Amino acid sequence: MSIYQHFRQEEKEFIDQVIQWRTYVENAYAQKLTDFLDPREQHILQAMIGTHSNVKWELFGGTDDSERKRALLYPEYLPIEKEDFHITLFQIDYPKKFISIEHRHVLGSLMSLGLKRGKFGDILLNGDNVQFFAAEGISEYIQMELRSIGKAAVTLKKIPLYMAIQEEKCWKEHSITVSSLRVDSVISSMFRISRQKSQLYVQQGLVKVNWTVISQASFICEEGDIISVRGGGRGKVLSIDGKTKKEKWRMIVGIQK
Template sequence: MSIYQHFRPEEKDFIDQAVNWIDQVKNSYAPKLSDFLDPRQQEILSSLLGNDSDAKLQFYGGSDFVERKRVLIYPDYYSPEPSDFNISLYDISYPKKFVTLEHRQILGTLMSLGVKREKFGDIIVTEEQIQFIAAEEMDLYLVGNLEKIGSASVTIKRLPIENIIELKENWEEQVTTVSSLRLDSVLSSVLNISRQKTQLLITSGKVKVNFKQTDNVSEECREGDTLSIRGFGRCKLASIDGKTKKDKWRISLGRQK
């Protein structure tokens, strides 16, 4: 039985990479540190490793509440320390009185420096402060190159990881029915807007399934899927609870406010 059948086709490359990491640790009997993984990748890696006694894993991204984390896969003799994860926390100083910076702008600027997304963890934006997490090996490059976000001049300062802003997640449980498990149908019901509008959101690149952008309106949603909709927040499909008498699917989900 193929391991791929439990996952989406587009996840095959990551599965191959993850299996390779696990094999590497078992063969070399030494720990392996990954770049930052999104929650779906963390889930895949955990399920691939299962209860394997020859290798273990630990995730860390700076704090419990962050989404993006590096993983350390290690042999059973090893005891991981937070310092093994090589993570840096930065504070961004900018002219707050005159400028408002958004998550999307900050991420866009970091990407425009020519650095892979996998080298960055979470970006934390509050009214008072902006922080971001990056792989420690990027320190010199970031300090030397990150000088502007949009038209605003910025400076970055490295802080101890204990200074990370703690955000509280606010999820609201919701039960609804949908005519089908197609992405456009599920989003139409969850967001309470027409199917035509959800199709437009999807085809214009504003929707992600499990942190990957999709333009496929008919993609089938599965239990555990995280759906991110720009401008509308995020929801996670907790369970698909069978069909109603009217032949609709009953689904339970968490909606992030």
């Protein structure tokens, strides 16, 4: 039985990478620290490593409730500390009286430096306070090169991880039923819009699953998926609880608007 059949076709490359990481730790008796992983990648890593392997793993993204986290794979006899994750927290200073900075502005500016998304973690906003986590290995490069975000001139200041701000997040759990696990059906029930409208959002490139634009309305959703509709909201498939007597799927979802 192939391990790939339990995952999506497009996840094969990441699965192979996890296997390489595990093999390295087993053979070299050394730690392996990954880039920041999104929740779906974290789920795959946990499933692939398991709980009975000689290789252990921990996840940390700067705070215990970070969404994007680095994984540390290590031999079971090695102790680990939070410092082993090598994460830097940046505070962004900018002229707050004259301009505002949004999540997309920070993301775009970091990507424009030629960085992979995995090199930095959560972007935190609370009012006009803006911070982000980054891999320690590239922190000097970011601090030297990132001079503006959007239209704002900025300076970056490294601060201790315990000073991370608490984001103004509001997730609400809901129980829904869907006719199928297709993304258009899930979006329709999750955000209480028509199936036709959810299909249109997909066609227009406004829907992302696990931070990847989805172009097919027939895409099948799974537990742990983060689904976002540009301008419409963000949700997570928390659990899929089987079918009802009428052959509809029962799901628990978290919704953030």
